[in-house]
Amino acid sequence: MFNKNSPTRTNRTNRTNRNVQQIQQKHCYFCVNSINDIDYKNIELLRRFLSSYYKILPRRKRGTCAKHQRRLADAIKRARFMALVPFIKQ
Numbered sequence: 507m508f509n510k511n512s513p514t515r516t517n518r519t520n521r522t523n524r525n526v527q528q529i530q531q532k533h534c535y536f537c538v539n540s541i542n543d544i545d546y547k548n549i550e551l552l553r554r555f556l557s558s559y560y561k562i563l564p565r566r567k568r569g570t571c572a573k574h575q576r577r578l579a580d581a582i583k584r585a586r587f588m589a590l591v592p593f594i595k596q
């Protein structure tokens with residue numbers, strides 16, 4: 507009677523919502539606040555760009571530009587080596 511695979515009205519609205527989210531422009535946090543050198547000792551700042559499993563979030567999630575994403579990754583890796591940020595969730 508009811509086919510699960512057929513696109514329903516709710517499915518269509520979900521798809522349009524997802525497209526709207528993709529179009530929304532994200533701004534690089536470091537460009538906006540004109541931070542050029544990312545300090546590896548600033549854990550609160552680095553924590554924003556880590557997932558709940560302490561993985562580095564991709565650019566598409568946080569909207570960081572390529573230059574700052576590279577510097578951020580270096581800072582996070584340095585902080586991990588200095589045992590300021592854990593490598594994995596315990």
Ligand SMILES: [Zn+2]
Nearest residue numbers: 534537571574
């Ligand atoms: Zn930037």
